[in-house]
Amino acid sequence: MKSILTHPGGAHKDDFLACSLMIARYGCEVIRREPSESDLEDCEVAVLDVGGEHDPEKMNFDHHQFDRDHPPTCALSLVLQFMGLYEDARQYCDWLETSEWLDTRGAVKTAQWLEVDRSAMAKLNSPIDITLLRRFAAQERHCTGEPVYEVMRMIGEDMIAFIEGMRERMLEIEAQSEVWELEPGFSALFLRRTEPLPAEPSAGLGRYIEMKQLGCVAMVYPDRRGEGYGLTRFNDDLRLDFTKISEWEDVHFAHKAGFVAKTTATDAERLQEMLVAAWCSDVSKS
Structure with missing residues (x-):
């Protein structure tokens, strides 16, 4: 040229x-x-x-x-x-x-x-x-x-x-994620830990939920600063309030606005338990 x-x-x-x-x-x-x-x-x-x-x-x-x-x-x-x-x-x-x-x-x-x-x-x-x-x-x-x-x-x-x-990130998420259907009637996207971790493990998760029309209200992804996981609500859905689990012994951070929490837990059942505990069925999603 x-x-x-x-x-x-x-x-x-x-x-x-x-x-x-x-x-x-x-x-x-x-x-x-x-x-x-x-x-x-x-x-x-x-x-x-x-x-x-x-x-x-x-x-x-x-x-x-x-x-x-x-x-x-x-x-x-x-x-x-x-x-x-x-x-x-x-x-x-x-x-x-x-x-x-x-x-x-x-x-x-x-x-x-x-x-x-x-x-x-x-x-x-x-x-x-x-x-x-x-x-x-x-x-x-x-x-x-x-x-x-x-x-x-x-x-x-x-x-x-x-x-x-x-484009590559969407393929990675598709290969390493699964949707959890939780008993109160909502779903969450869970991203498994890989080695090495991406620089920002949560990157692209929201886009993937929208692209695949998954209907998830929460995202669970590896914590880049520790061995545990981050939990956050998708599209700031107010039916999840992570301050409700702020006193749990394996939760070391929960934002006072309730939209994100960090935990040392790695077991899927424990992470799902946290999501269910943070659910507020009587609150509007926005």
Whole structure:
């Protein structure tokens, strides 16, 4: 790949993130100008968010030619599809669909789709967004070693690593977990201890529950700081209150808000006993 080409003028998250992914993959310079016919024909020039053509074989990734009733699809969507990451990104990156809507439908329709007031959209911006997009738009070329370019490389690398990592994590959880159906009428996801432990054993458990539509209200996972387990409620379901087991001799921590506890226990029956004891059948779940 010789270069990554995108449109001049104002920059948006769509073209910024699409370029970030391409930088992470190919490490070549970014040029911000209108493409020529030779650019569009050159498969060693990736043309993003401009050019009026979607042709991955020629490395052209524009969406502006799509019909107005086309599902919300932006240049970032097309680059993710090209990299084989799109379906996983839609599952694991909650922000992606909103970004697609913003870029293709605008703030008003996106707010309606999200069922929030239009003013909420501006309240989600931050100085990070503003500065990075402004600095990206301010130069015609971005090259290796420059601050904005290297930040974009990091963003692209982290996006790819997160998406691929979440795919692997879901497979790990599927292989090492089981659902406990408990007598009061609720279920919990239990993750077995493995060696070595993941850096954050609870990572991805909530996503797995949602993806598999398990209906669990609790998660039990190895404690990374000890030999025991952590117990936490899923989606902050208030029908579980772990302060009810705070005085148990093998519970060394229970948050005063009741949403998490840590225990030295490792026996499945003992852990299930703790969950049942923490259950509050007469409390609303939210």
